[in-house]
Amino acid sequence: MTLESTGTSSPWFALGHDHRLILEQVERFARDRFWPVQERMDTEEWWPDDAFPALGEAGYLGCTVPTELGGAGLDFFSSALVAQALSKWNPAVGLAVLAHENLCLNNILANGSPDLVERFIPGMSDGTIVGALGLTEPGAGSDALGSMRTTARRDGDHYVLNGTKLYITNGPIADVVLVYAKTTPENGAHGITAFAVETDTPGFEVAQKMIKMGFRGSQTAEIVLDGCRVPVENVVGEVDKGVRVVMSGLDLERIGLAFMMIGMCERALELSVDYAKSREQFGQAIGTFQFVQGMVADIYAETESLRAFCYQVGAEVNDLEHGANRQHVSKRAAAVVLQAGLVLMRCVDRAVQIHGGSGYIWEMEVNRLYRAGKLLQIGAGTNEVRRIIIARDLLGR
Numbered sequence: 001m002t003l004e005s006t007g008t009s010s011p012w013f014a015l016g017h018d019h020r021l022i023l024e025q026v027e028r029f030a031r032d033r034f035w036p037v038q039e040r041m042d043t044e045e046w047w048p049d050d051a052f053p054a055l056g057e058a059g060y061l062g063c064t065v066p067t068e069l070g071g072a073g074l075d076f077f078s079s080a081l082v083a084q085a086l087s088k089w090n091p092a093v094g095l096a097v098l099a100h101e102n103l104c105l106n107n108i109l110a111n112g113s114p115d116l117v118e119r120f121i122p123g124m125s126d127g128t129i130v131g132a133l134g135l136t137e138p139g140a141g142s143d144a145l146g147s148m149r150t151t152a153r154r155d156g157d158h159y160v161l162n163g164t165k166l167y168i169t170n171g172p173i174a175d176v177v178l179v180y181a182k183t184t185p186e187n188g189a190h191g192i193t194a195f196a197v198e199t200d201t202p203g204f205e206v207a208q209k210m211i212k213m214g215f216r217g218s219q220t221a222e223i224v225l226d227g228c229r230v231p232v233e234n235v236v237g238e239v240d241k242g243v244r245v246v247m248s249g250l251d252l253e254r255i256g257l258a259f260m261m262i263g264m265c266e267r268a269l270e271l272s273v274d275y276a277k278s279r280e281q282f283g284q285a286i287g288t289f290q291f292v293q294g295m296v297a298d299i300y301a302e303t304e305s306l307r308a309f310c311y312q313v314g315a316e317v318n319d320l321e322h323g324a325n326r327q328h329v330s331k332r333a334a335a336v337v338l339q340a341g342l343v344l345m346r347c348v349d350r351a352v353q354i355h356g357g358s359g360y361i362w363e364m365e366v367n368r369l370y371r372a373g374k375l376l377q378i379g380a381g382t383n384e385v386r387r388i389i390i391a392r393d394l395l396g397r
């Protein structure tokens with residue numbers, strides 16, 4: 001058998017020039033701008049109000065938005081790299097941006113009417129409008145669609161929304177929330193519609209800001225919709241076709257979350273190496289002990305393998321139309337976010353171990369990484385849901 005060129009592109013192993021530049025630029029920006037405030041954000045559960053405008057001004061919002069709408073006109077892979085870079089230096093900012101970009105902006109851009117796109121996308125791209133996604137409810141988490149109780153009843157040229165949304169990232173600071181509600185409840189998951197709900201609409205209320213164990217700077221809310229009248233023009237996509245909107249965005253969100261975890265693993269490694277070199281016991285740096293060396297080496301090896309998998313899946317979906325080839329993409333997205341969550345928790349666990357007692361102290365950066373990490377095995381579909389998606393595809397069930 002002779003080997004012949006098929007004319008297809010080479011195997012892809014490294015970032016190209018433009019992607020490398022984006023990663024380096026955003027990393028520098030995030031380190032200078034957001035790393036210094038991460039301790040205050042965590043301790044006080046504080047969100048810096050100038051964060052979104054600053055990100056918009058720097059050109060790091062609206063990554064995939066065409067330039068004529070005020071975006072950066074980049075590809076999906078670039079937006080995932082932005083999430084990686086931000087999360088390395090301030091995971092709470094990384095999460096807030098992911099919720100804004102992937103969960104809200106991209107869905108309005110891909111599914112919204114020209115009027116909605118015109119009204120929201122330029123402002124979301126310059127950071128003057130902050131977005132969020134309202135899907136989860138007190139009784140509807142993993143079964144978000146089937147168990148949804150929020151309803152939207154047509155009344156003239158409005159829909160009247162009633163219900164409660166829980167754990168909504170950016171909820172307390174958002175200007176627009178992409179809310180899912182049942183317009184035809186008797187049709188179950190096939191009677192759900194997506195709405196762009198402006199948060200100053202009467203009947204929209206942030207019932208409480210939720211206190212979290214990690215990602216504490218990222219603001220999380222319980223939202224109550226009580227007779228909230230939303231104009232029919234604010235329907236995103238088609239009435240009763242909300243499942244299509246939510247599912248097409250979810251895969252990209254999962255891949256974005258996995259990229260965030262590369263950044264967090266990288267930071268866990270840097271902190272561990274620094275500590276292993278500087279901390280002395282028994283008259284020598286702890287990094288001279290083989291047990292500590294082993295933990296550092298394992299964080300490195302796992303981070304590198306995670307990066308390779310993430311970049312591979314990121315490249316695979318990069319050129320796909322929004323929501324195309326869904327079954328294959330969903331399996332790959334679920335696999336990469338599952339693996340990322342497992343790797344991250346192993347890496348931050350080792351990193352805290354290397355730091356000994358100091359790693360257990362609340363204000364330490366490594367402690368923040370450890371506390372934050374657990375969410376990434378729960379949000380956007382738990383580990384179990386991710387495994388179900390993968391197994392369903394592999395086993396055809």
Ligand SMILES: Cc1cc2nc3c(=O)[nH]c(=O)nc-3n(C[C@H](O)[C@H](O)[C@H](O)COP(=O)(O)OP(=O)(O)OC[C@H]3O[C@@H](n4cnc5c(N)ncnc54)[C@H](O)[C@@H]3O)c2cc1C
Pocket residue numbers: 099132133134135136140141142143166167168169170212215220375378379380381382383384385
């Ligand atoms: C900090 C934070 C931010 C969030 N941000 C947002 C947001 O911005 N917007 C939004 O809409 N939602 C958001 N969420 C919600 C998140 O997506 C849900 O918490 C998640 O989907 C799990 O739902 P649940 O918490 O109701 O858990 P449940 O669904 O009640 O699950 C409880 C346990 O049961 C397991 N389980 C459930 N069903 C099955 C099954 N069929 N087979 C096996 N095991 C199963 C789960 O894996 C889990 O271990 C956020 C959550 C948190 C904590």
